[in-house]
Amino acid sequence: MTLRWEQVVIDCADPAALGRWWAEALGWVTVLDDPGAGEYEIRPAPEVLPGLLFGASPDGKAGKNRLHLDFRPADQRTEVDRLLALGARHADVGQSGEESWVVLQDPEGNEFCVLSARTD
The missing domain is CATH 3.10.180.10 (2,3-Dihydroxybiphenyl 1,2-Dioxygenase, domain 1)
Structure with missing residues (x-):
């Protein structure tokens, strides 16, 4: 390739x-x-x-991102708290609450996910 x-x-x-x-x-x-x-x-x-x-x-964000980044930290809660302290916000994109990931938005509203630690 x-x-x-x-x-x-x-x-x-x-x-x-x-x-x-x-x-x-x-x-x-x-x-x-x-x-x-x-x-x-x-x-x-x-x-x-x-x-x-x-x-x-010049275009503002409209709706849910069709592409987003996923991050897998060693400690999800610690990273979510750190990102929130930096200015991220929780995002609701229709999740049920049972997901193993947390959806956040950066300061301009772009969604990204903080995954749970790998267990394999």
Whole structure:
């Protein structure tokens, strides 16, 4: 296969602010901060892909995301509490309450899930 996964692009109102939030949430580094182009990119390390690229968009978020990120921490409760303290919010996307994951939103309303620890 000749394709390589480069990054996930997230449209947002304020690329730098949202990019900095995600960099702090994930412990990643900034590799691009271009206000003129309206782009902000973060990666796990400068040479490690895939990354997250935040791009300016005049369109506001409407409805549930069709694509979202899942994260699997060692301790779900600790990570949910930490992300909430950073500014994430709980999100209701129709879950029953019996799920093993927690749905959160970043500061611009993009949903993501914090999964329970693996048991295998």
